[in-house]
Amino acid sequence: MHRRYDGTPKRQGHTMTQSSTKTVVVYHSGYGHTKRLAEVVAEGASALLIAIDAEGNLSQDAWEALDDADAIIFGSPTYMGGPTWQFKKFADTSSKPWFGEKWKNKVFGGFTNSASINGDKLNTLQYFLLLAGQHGGVWVSLAMKPANVKASKRDDLNRMGSYIGPMAQSDADAAPGEMSEGDLETARLYGVRVAEIASRFATAQTA
Helix, strand or coil: EEEEECCCCCCCCCHHHHHHHHCEEEECCCCHHHHHHHHHHHHEEEEEEECCCCCCCHHHHHHHHHHCCEEEEEEECCCCECCHHHHHHHHCHHHHHHCCCCCCCCCCCCCCCEECCCCCHHHHHHHHHHHHHHHHCCCCCCCCCCCCCCCCCCCCCCCCHHHHHHHHECCCCCHHHHCCHHHHHHHHHHHHHHHHHHHHHHHHHHC
């Protein structure tokens, strides 16, 4: 199960490959679809789940959890060709840990959702990747072949054909509970991958 953030960081049991690492999923969700994605990413990574609030803010405890993490995974819906203003406010505020190089050499990832098949989601993932690069981080790709043949279905893995990170598509009039199971499983497996890469990276640093 994933861990929700309620003001106090909570830890749960990790797998053997993730036992030495701490992963945080930090996200903003407008209508609940990105929240559902964040939950399954956090489930896959055994991660701490932190929601950016409606005003684009995080508590001090949340910032400390990010500073303490080995891996950080960003999440936001794609609105008007990029992440939400709440996520952008969070990104701007992260200039404080940037100044102190607190996120340097952390492992990073990211995911997004939009109502349209394209929806300019690539721009949002590139925004996340650049933010990770500014912090001196190491980005984890999706590493999953796309479902791009005639027999492909809505619930296939990586049906969006993304490589940087998971992309999900949710119809504008659909509830979060109606999201593609393929999109959700793609996101969960990405969480697993980020946590595994973070564990390898941490092991290499201490060897």
